[in-house]
Amino acid sequence: MFLEWQISFHRGQRGNILLDIAFKEHPAFSPLAEDGQLLVQLLDTWNLRQEQQLYQVLEQVFLRFAKHQQARFRTLALSDDRLAFDLQTVQRPGLQLLALEASQRLVLVVPLGSVSLELIYGQLAALNPQQPVEQVAAQLLSEMKVKALYKLLAGKMTADAPHLETFLPPQLTQLIGLLEEVPWQPGTCLSEHVAVVAARVQHRVAAAATEFTWRQQLFTHLADEIGWPLRIDDAQQRWACYTLQIGKGSAVLYVEAESPFPSKAPRLSLQAPGGQAAQIIRIPQYDWSERWPPSRMAQQVKAIVNKQVAASPGHSRSSSFTEQLSRAGLVRTQSGSIRGSS
Secondary structure, rough: OOOOOOEEEEHHHOOOOOEEEEEEEOOOOOOOOOOOHHHHHHHHHHOOOOOOOOHHHHHHHHHHHHHHHHHHHHHHHHOOHHHHHHHHHOOOOOEEEEEEEEHHHHEEEEEOOOOOOOOHHHHHHHHHOOOOOHHHHHHHHOOEEEEEEEEEEOEEEEEOEEEEEOOHHHHHHHHOOOOOOOOOOOOOOOOHHHHHHHHHHHHHHHHHHHHHHHHHHHHHHHHHHHHOHHHHHHHHOOOEEEEEEEOOOEEEEEEEEEOEEEOOOOOOEOOOOOOOHHHHEEOOOOOOOOOOOOOHHHHHHHHHHHHHHOOOOOOOOOOHHHHHHHHHEEEEEEOOOOOOOO
């Protein structure tokens, strides 16, 4: 929404500078009419050569314009029964009411509010170690909103369903993934729709917490099977890399537990000494079951690596590392890169 306004300065009596503020498209708004004494005091201080007070004057003007617009838009919304009902049922702190394009469209921005992030406090703490996790969660909750855009005709809402958008903070989508837009169901009100969106987000939070626990347990058991990792994704437990001894040489094993886990088997890749991208080789698909306990999953990862490399037909301690991997039937990746290993 764009506002066109003009500030005029006039020299008054005793050398004081007088200020006049006009909003051309909103002639009914007069910022100096209501509680003008506060603005006069700010202007008096400003005339005492404290120029920074001008910013406080402008801040007061904007606050009053926002209040004026809220009252005008609320009157517009209440002129339509259905819109008035939606507005009444979604009343909560943080609700925003906006009008666009000469009152042809009206927008309600509704905070979700009822979502709990306690299940992923550990992940939030890892992403923001410098802030208390409760503060991080509160900030994320304040940024979770649903925007509903209504088309208006002659001050009345049309029969069209509102255009809906759900806004989630990037830090949250990093943990729970992108949320598909929830379609509007005929016969529902905005409050019911917001409740459905909040339930979807809560379900994704619970699923992310469960998946995080599974990945964490997998890497814990892998430490028992093949040793502690060289590096690991502490925040989300999505990947880890390990050093393996193969014949007279060594290799780096990358284990990537991508979503959805554990229904999707971890991606296993090996990198020969030297770290060249051309020597990154991926192990093909292997037997896997999401019903296995994490300890069994870790044993399977170790067994697959041993089967494909150390115990493969044609394995020779005297041959080069790359030759050993080739004889093991491993497949070289086309890109030669490992996502999550940087």
